[in-house]
Amino acid sequence: MSQHDAAVGVIGLGAMGRPMAEHLLRAHGRLVITGRTRRHEDLEALGATWVDTPRALAADVDVVLSMLPDLPQLEAALDGPDGLLAADRPLLLLVASTSSPTRVRELADRLARDGDGRVRVVDCPVSGGVGGATDGTLSIMLGGSEADAAEAAAALAPCGTPVHLGPLGAGQVAKAANQLVVGATMLAIAEATVLAERSGIDVDRLWTLLQGGYAGSNLLRANHRRLVDEDYEPGGLARYMVKDLGFATDVADATSTHATLLPALRAAYVELVEAGLGDDDLSVARRFVAER
Secondary structure (H helix, E strand, O other): OOHHHOOEEEEOOOOOHHHHHHHHHHHHOOEEEEOOOOOOHHHHHHOOEEOOOHHHHHOOOOEEEEOOOOHHHHHHHHOOOOOHHHHOOOEEEEEOOOOOHHHHHHHHHHHHHHOOOOEEEEEOOEEOHHHHHHHOOEEEEEEOOHHHHHHHHHHHHHHEEEEEEEOOOHHHHHHHHHHHHHHHHHHHHHHHHHHHHHOOOOHHHHHHHHOOOOOOOHHHHHHHHHHHHOOOOOOOEOOHHHHHHHHHHHHHHHOOOOOOHHHHHHHHHHHHHHOOOOOOEHHHHHHHHHHO
């Protein structure tokens, strides 16, 4: 079987996983999906096959993409009589959740040991948000062996740009770096917005102007209207930043990096969640700054 012939299954059809699944279906011509509830009739109408359990999904595909929030949710889908492993067949497991590099490696070691090498793992966290998932323009960070990463890249290419960055866990290190930049940038934009507004500056005009300068970014472009309109309807939940920056802290510890910004940034997002704003979009950092 060639890389391009592999049948793909998706588990985790949330804000990111749902549009990614549609791209995979349209490109590969076949897709198997599952979840806790059967609520994606639109995907089924396009040709996706629904199955009731992860075991049934694994029995019918070669590649499984997990868009679940983190490894505990994935491990719950792996184990038990209805889990992915119960299908007892070869699989390439693509772990797209933002997770600890160390824990991804530990999971792969367990699967290699307990499954006689039938389940191979590639970590493939993504960046680009719901907009990138919808447009098929995600940055996809791959960690794993050359052969497994090549197979993963072929499967995920319809969703964006997959790049192999190194051995297993490399994708998670890259995502930790990404989240450090995203978290810092959003908090800086939020503080700048509040400073400008309280100084009598039209925030819409300000960010329209500054988008063309060094302060411009994809993050600002995507959140411009949210910041101006104070629209915090969740795209990506702000509370996930605490988890993500925790993984970045793990990477800093593992590499003996005495970070300067990271501890303060993580503390700020912990405070944001404790203020009851964690279930809003990350752009709620504006409200957090204004209400401190």
